[in-house]
Structures are given as structure tokens and as C-alpha cells.
Amino acid sequence: MRRRPPPRRPVGRTRPAARDPRGLDAPDPRRGPIVAGAGLTDLQAATLRLFFTLPESRGFVLAGGGALLAQRLIDRPTDDLDFFTAQQPDAVAKASQALADAAAQRGWKTAVIQAVSTFCRMHLTGMDDEILVDLAVDAPPRLPTVATAVGPAFDPLELAGQKLLALFGRAEPRDFADVHLLAERFGRSELLRRAADIDPGFDPAVLASMMRMLERLDDTELPLAAEAVPRLREYFGDWASQLEAE
Incomplete structure (x- = not known):
């Protein structure tokens, strides 16, 4: 799998978000669930579902190519999964450790590539496949998040x-x-x-x-x-x- 250098985080999202009157902590209930896009691999879909069952995932939202695929906005494959949160920096360490522990229970292997207080990148191997997983602190969503079949994701327009x-x-x-x-x-x-x-x-x-x-x-x-x-x-x-x- 092609390796990419660690991204710079956050990426141009410094303006405070305007809170939506419906609230941004939960997906917009009027949208209904969206079926995961066919471009997600089996390991990616399984990792997403696993992550969002963890209590430590609360407040995280799927972003990047994974979110685009989950909502069928693109069809090209992606190498990684991006999770953003607006919580305190320790949320990244707690969530990444919880994911590593849960992955180990399934017989998957994880290795941390980079870890600082606001960002963690790990390599995850399982189901005869491998992916990169990024967790980062970033500004909160500006629009209500969307409920997909694999978890909450950024709104298509925000993506x-x-x-x-x-x-x-x-x-x-x-x-x-x-x-x-x-x-x-x-x-x-x-x-x-x-x-x-x-x-x-x-x-x-x-x-x-x-x-x-x-x-x-x-x-x-x-x-x-x-x-x-x-x-x-x-x-x-x-x-x-x-x-x-x-």
C-alpha cells in the first residue's frame, strides 16, 4: 500500500463554527441513514462500524475520502480513514487506544506511526487487508452531521x-x-x-x-x-x- 507523509493538521479550519439550531452533536434526523458507498473496502467498513461502537468514539465524525465514499459522492478508493473531533486533545489518545484494543480482540494488528496530543496515525491490518487510520482534533462541523450506514460523517456540502x-x-x-x-x-x-x-x-x-x-x-x-x-x-x-x- 502506498504510504503518504503525515498530513498537516488542522487544515485551514480556524474560523469558529456557527452552531446550527438543531445541534451538531447528532446527525440531522431528517436525512435518515445513508447506505455505505461501494468504494469502501470490507476492512474499512468493518473498522468504521467497530470504531463507532466504542464509547471513546463519541464526538468523532468521519471526514475525508472515507466520508465521501460512505455517501457515494465519489467512487475512487482511498487508503485511509479520517476521524475528526472538536473535543479536548486527550480524546485522540483515548479513542486511538480504544480502537487498537478493540482491533486486537478481533485478531487485527495495529501500529502507531505518529502520535501527538492532537493527532494520531496508525496502521491497521486485518481481513487480509491494511489501511491507515487518522484521528485528529479539529474545528467542529459547521453543518449537521449525516448518519451513514457506517457512522456519522460530515455533511456533503462541508466535505x-x-x-x-x-x-x-x-x-x-x-x-x-x-x-x-x-x-x-x-x-x-x-x-x-x-x-x-x-x-x-x-x-x-x-x-x-x-x-x-x-x-x-x-x-x-x-x-x-x-x-x-x-x-x-x-x-x-x-x-x-x-x-x-x-
């Missing part, structure tokens, strides 16, 4: 804003593929608005320059079928030109 910020900050191949799908679903202006709401340092002009980095990527680096690549390049070329003209 879309976070993913655009990922492209803004690093512009990796998977970011282009994901943002394209999300922008097609929710609209460019909505993603821009959500990103600016999450990160006050978000700059559309810088985003345009990051989008131009797609020109440096080889077609084989993009997690897409070959026939879909020209459309992706055209889409971001047009969007970058639009941002540069504003």
Missing part, C-alpha cells in the same frame, strides 16, 4: 468545501478527480462559498494557479479512465480562466 481546500493547498491528482465530481453535483459557486466559509485565508486567485498545476500531471497519474481525462482537463482549464478573469 465539498474541504475538498476544494485540499486542491487549494496541495493539488494532488485525486483532488482534481474529486473536486470535478463535487462541482458537477453542487456547482462551482457553492464549492467556492463553502471553502471561503471554512478557511478565511482561501484565495480564488491562488486556487486558479493551483488548478493550472493539472497541466503538469501526466494522464496516467490521474485516478480516471483514459477517456475521462480530456474532459477533466477542459473543465479545470475553463474554471481557472473564469477565476483569473474575476
Whole structure:
């Protein structure tokens, strides 16, 4: 499995969240449960269900690619699972230890790769598979969380804003593929608005320059079928030109 360097945490989420009158500690009951996406591996789905049965998981929310897959917003695979909490830093240590203990009871193996007070990354092996699990302290969700079949996750619109910020900050191949799908679903202006709401340092002009980095990527680096690549390049070329003209 491809290893990635530890991410910088938190990622551009410094503005205090506006609390929703319905409360953010529980999923929005009007949504109903969402079936887990087919892109989650058996080990990922089992780990998610196991984690969210633990008392120490209270206050954690599924984020990142796992949350996108759980809500069928993308279909590409992901290497890791991301859990965010707005609780005190010791919540990360308690939750990661509880997950390691529960995994051991199932005969799975875990190894901590990095651990500080607000972040833990562990490697988990089981069911003839392996994944990375990240637990981190971050700002609370700005929108009500969503109940999925594998546990609470960030709202799709908030995930879309976070993913655009990922492209803004690093512009990796998977970011282009994901943002394209999300922008097609929710609209460019909505993603821009959500990103600016999450990160006050978000700059559309810088985003345009990051989008131009797609020109440096080889077609084989993009997690897409070959026939879909020209459309992706055209889409971001047009969007970058639009941002540069504003």
C-alpha cells in the first residue's frame, strides 16, 4: 500500500463554527441513514462500524475520502480513514487506544506511526487487508452531521468545501478527480462559498494557479479512465480562466 507523509493538521479550519439550531452533536434526523458507498473496502467498513461502537468514539465524525465514499459522492478508493473531533486533545489518545484494543480482540494488528496530543496515525491490518487510520482534533462541523450506514460523517456540502481546500493547498491528482465530481453535483459557486466559509485565508486567485498545476500531471497519474481525462482537463482549464478573469 502506498504510504503518504503525515498530513498537516488542522487544515485551514480556524474560523469558529456557527452552531446550527438543531445541534451538531447528532446527525440531522431528517436525512435518515445513508447506505455505505461501494468504494469502501470490507476492512474499512468493518473498522468504521467497530470504531463507532466504542464509547471513546463519541464526538468523532468521519471526514475525508472515507466520508465521501460512505455517501457515494465519489467512487475512487482511498487508503485511509479520517476521524475528526472538536473535543479536548486527550480524546485522540483515548479513542486511538480504544480502537487498537478493540482491533486486537478481533485478531487485527495495529501500529502507531505518529502520535501527538492532537493527532494520531496508525496502521491497521486485518481481513487480509491494511489501511491507515487518522484521528485528529479539529474545528467542529459547521453543518449537521449525516448518519451513514457506517457512522456519522460530515455533511456533503462541508466535505465539498474541504475538498476544494485540499486542491487549494496541495493539488494532488485525486483532488482534481474529486473536486470535478463535487462541482458537477453542487456547482462551482457553492464549492467556492463553502471553502471561503471554512478557511478565511482561501484565495480564488491562488486556487486558479493551483488548478493550472493539472497541466503538469501526466494522464496516467490521474485516478480516471483514459477517456475521462480530456474532459477533466477542459473543465479545470475553463474554471481557472473564469477565476483569473474575476
